[in-house]
Amino acid sequence: MTRPDPLVANLLRGKKGLVIGIANDQSIAWGCAKAFHALGAEVAVTYLNEKARPHVEPLARQIDAPLFLPLDVLQDGQNEAVFDRIAETWGHLDFVLHSIAFSPREALGGRVVDVAKPGFLTTMDVSCWSFIRTAHLAEPLMKNGGTLFTMSYYGAQAVVENYNIMGVAKAALEAAVRYIAAELGPKGIRVHAISPGPLATRAASGIPEFDALLDKAREKAPARSLVTIEDVGMATAFLALDAARLITGDTLFIDGGYHIID
Template sequence: MKSLEGKTVLVVGVANAHSIAAGCAQAFADAGAEIAMTYVNETAKPYVQPVADAVGAKLLLPLDVEAEGQMDAVFAAIDARWGRLDVLVHSIAFCVAKDLHGRVVDCSRAGFAQAMDISVHSLIRMAQLAEPLMTKGGTILTMTYYGGEKVVDHYNIMGPVKAALEGTMRALAVELGPKGIRVNAISPGPLQTRAGSGIAHFDELIDAARSRAPEQTLVTIKDVGDVAVMLASDGMGRVTGDVTYVDGGLHVRA
């Protein structure tokens, strides 16, 4: 029997086959789970559809977290199909290029508010909608980065945003713990994804990660997906409110 046979999983944040979220969707499907996925808009759907087909997703639904009503519709569709949700993977973050590439001290009010809303408050809203569907407990996972703990060159305003995400994750873990809902964050090393490529000097970040990580290799989306499955498994039933690093040991280097 596969480790997550019969579990239902919602994966939010697949942009294309190279996304961290795509690696998670594939790993959960390989573990026997039934998958629901989302795409941000019709322009993105042709890039997401092949991933949904590859993992045999039972639902593929539109979800722009800034669009009124779309998030409610996603969770209503999950309720209608399965009547429950076992795992939620939140893998979305956004900041407009002007504020992402500028200094933190120069970040606009509107840019900061949008980055926090899409990257952090969306997790709160999803957790609120997932809670009544996780009737027998569940797992909520979000994606962070070491730049939320230490200042990483060129990560700029996303550092404070990821710090807020990690704080939110811990608060949700405490509030939802009595219902058997565990909330954790995964912190991958730099990956060659579309989101990552939006960071200035990203190639330098990749090269530094490859040379400085104790394992001297880059992380893959499969590596992240495998850890996500592990965190959702029964064997991790007492692990919550934590950050799990998937970076070849890079975070231990001074």
């Protein structure tokens, strides 16, 4: 990993944060974890299950993660266990990055109007409610303020072909960000939805015709370039700085300007 400029290497020194959602070295969450670490923060890392652990554990070691914990938000009690461990180890928390979403194939692959209730509920549970619950658990640990991040996508605000029910879930997630920002703002807690341009991640691989979407983004974005996990990571890390303390409650696009083009 490239060493950061000495002028920025300590901008998050002394800060402690949690990153949820690293699946492998192509994950947006990994780009963010690297950036937080490069700016001097201590970063706790979660992994989904034992199958995922071998892919995530080497990455956690790369950033000297002091805590490496299992977290499947569909398993009762696991989210609470993670925050209990952080409370025991650190006693406080400065930032949390929530970068998880899931929809069963039968729900994601069909029309929104046809989605069955179980698929809808699972999609909303993982992709939206888990962030709300994470914010609830993080709040008492952010004793001196802090920052909550979650990952969205342009399909929350406009119809993107094949994004389907995930667009509905992301729209709910962005609304949750606004309400939570309003509720926690008096405590100095900022809340951000980060909306990267399309990226070739494991999560995106479940979206039909995703390669065509990547090509379209590359051709139409004003920057004429696809975003990388490093681009997303550094922009997100900036928002964790004290200098960004008055930025909150919005969806922030990191997509080379793609979202402004019809």
